Amino acid sequence: MDVISVVLFLLLAVVVSGALSRMMPISIPTPLVQIALGAIIGLSTSHRVALDPEIFLLLFLPPLLFLDGWRIPKDELLKDASTVVELALGLVLTTVIGMGFFINWMIPAMPLAVAFALAAVVSPTDPIAVSAIAARVPIPKRMMHILEGESLLNDASGLVCLRFAIAAALTGSFSAGDAALNFLWLAFAGIAIGVGVTLVVSRAKAWVTRRWGEETGSQILVSLLIPFGSYILAEHVHASGILAAVAAGVTMTFAEISREAMAETRMRRNSVWDTIQFTLNGIIFVLLGEQLPGILAEAKRTVALTGHTEPGWLALYTVAIVAGLAALRFLWVWLSLRFTILRNQYRGVDGPRRPNWRLVAATSFAGVRGAITLAGVLTLPLALNDGTPFPARDLAIFLAAGVIILSLILASVALPLLLKNLDMPAEANKAAEEDAARIVTAEAAIQAIERHQHDLAETHGHAERYAEAGARVMDLYRERIEALGAAEADSLRAQGALFRDFRMVGVAAERAALLTLLRSRKIGSEVGRKLTRELDLSEARLRA
Structure with missing residues (x-):
């Protein structure tokens, strides 16, 4: 009963956090409010939520990663695919290796494998946290698309690196050759399972719908089960459940194009998934705050092994890690933009001659750590294979939590200043594309109405009645075509x-x-x- 009460308080905190963040006179990111409310809950009760790493991983990560893959704009992602891949793969590997050795050097009490695990979980970024920060200063669309694509891929790459680091910590050994082969199996098998599960389920669902109709509730439930099914099946064959969930979400976009659901189903499903995303992200941050008092106490004892006893060393470690992450990201983004400019110059494409430092700084500060980082670090095992406690686990969790909080604070201060009046590369105007699509769909509708009108007249007679009703509807579509095709399109859009x-x-x-x-x-x-x-x-x- 006590555990249920704590869970209900956590859910209530998620609800209250949204209202509080809007009520405050200054812009404070909702995740920070949720962490504070969670800390209040943790300090006001003696009961703690016991987090089983495997259960936590299964409940939180698959649906969040699936939804990211499902909703990310695919066309916009492909336009900046090279930049996204450089940030999501190259930067993650550089971060894991560089920050892993740096953390181990800075904190000798943390074994190298655990340091790599910590570096792996702080490498993924969180665009949802960035959106919360920049609510009052909108992020340029192209930058947001890059951040979303980076987050989708580096979630997977960072968590796969975490898996290798945990395996090295548990076994005490690491082989680069075995790791490379294992990675290939994890990646290709996980992606194949995610794609396969989504296609099979979508086709089965479409077959049932064609024969016996569509039930909204069951359709929504099926969409909720796909990420869990993909994840569990991939883990069962020792592939990457994380990549399976991401691949399932990406495939869901294309599966839905050819197998359309009813409008009511889509609307209700979107509402359900919005609620799930809000709840899971909120619960993760509230849980962070609820766990902080216990994590802080254990982290102090771990720091004492290094010869330091003052709590200030924990803050110093956190600041050093955030500074290292920021420096690596700034340098990587600058080099990426520099190479992009050189490629454009080689191809004869007009553009800036050197990277805009404000753009580089904004992209760097936008690399906020969030829910995936916390979810990943909380999956660290409680014990090694021999039953001894996992070394420096609480310290790693505390440092990851500190990185999340500090990166949120820094970004909430720096991003509005850097994004104000920032000149971004021009984006293609999609108004013409939208108008053309509306004309094509309107013409198709007119043709379909004419055929339907003719079929009804032949079957039931009363051609005049059907002609009058069809003409009224077709006139609406013709007005749309005339308006969109007119030279005064801009004026009409204003109207x-x-x-x-x-x-x-x-x-x-x-x-x-x-x-x-x-x-x-x-x-x-x-x-x-x-x-x-x-x-x-x-x-x-x-x-x-």
Whole structure:
């Protein structure tokens, strides 16, 4: 009963954190508020949430990584694929090796394998934390796409490196050749399983839907089970469950294109996944705060092995690690942009002659550590193979937590300053692409209506009635084609913005009138729910 109460308090803290972060006069990232609330819970109760590393890994990482792979914009990612790969793979490996040796040199009490494990978990970045920080100063779209792509890939690469580091700590040995072969199996088998599970499940779901119809609840549940199924199957054959979850999410995008679900299913599914993402990310940060008091006490004892007793050394270690990560990232981003400029010059592409230092600094500070870092470090084993406690586990968890907190604070201060009036490379205007797509879909709709109108007239007669109804609908589509194809497209888009403003005013008035009818009981609750849903759909369409 006590454990259930603590869990409910953690969930309540996640809910309250969002409101508190919006109420504060200064912009404080929601993750920092969640950590503070978790610490209050940890200090106010004697009960602690016992975290089993394997269960924690299974419950939190697969759905988060799956959703990242599913929702990341694929076309935008491909445009900057070379930059993303350089950051996600090259920078991660450099970080693991460089920071691993640095941490082991700085803290001799932490074995080299554990230092590599800590370096591996602090290498992945978290775009959700960056979005929370830059809520008042929007991040340029192209930079955000790069950060999202980097995060998706370095989550996988960092956690795979963590797996090797833990294996070395448990066995006490490491072979580069065996590790290379093992990595190939982990990567290719994990990706194949993720892709295969998603395709098989999608086809099976489509086959059932074609024959017996679609049930929204079961469709949503299937989407929730795919990442867990991919992860468990991959781990069962000793492949990478992390890569399987990421591959499953990426494949889900293409599987959905050819096997469309009902609109109601998609809307409800998006709402469910938004809630899951918010809850899991929030729970991870609240758990960090709840675990901090116990972690701090154990970390102090571990630091004492190095000959230091003052708690200030913990802060010094954290600052040194964050500084090392920032220096490596700044240097890597500068070199990456420098090589990109040289390639463009060689190809004759116009552009800047040298990297913009503000752009380099903003990209560097945007490498905030977040939920994946914490989830990864909490999966460190509790004991070695011989039953002895895992060395410096609490110190590693504390340092990872410190890196998360300090990187959030630094980014929340530096990013708004660096991003203000920052000149980014011009992005392609997608208005023409969108207009062309709307014209093509409208023309297809007109052709389909004409065929349907003709079929109804042949089957049921009354051709005039069907002709009149079809003509009214087709006129709407023809108006869209004429408007989008006109030379005054920009003016019409401006009028469209005014139209949306007036429609939003109308929707708000409809809501107020509907609420009055419900309160006076002039309409029943069922009618109220139906009309409310229609207004919700209208508002969502206007805000899109």
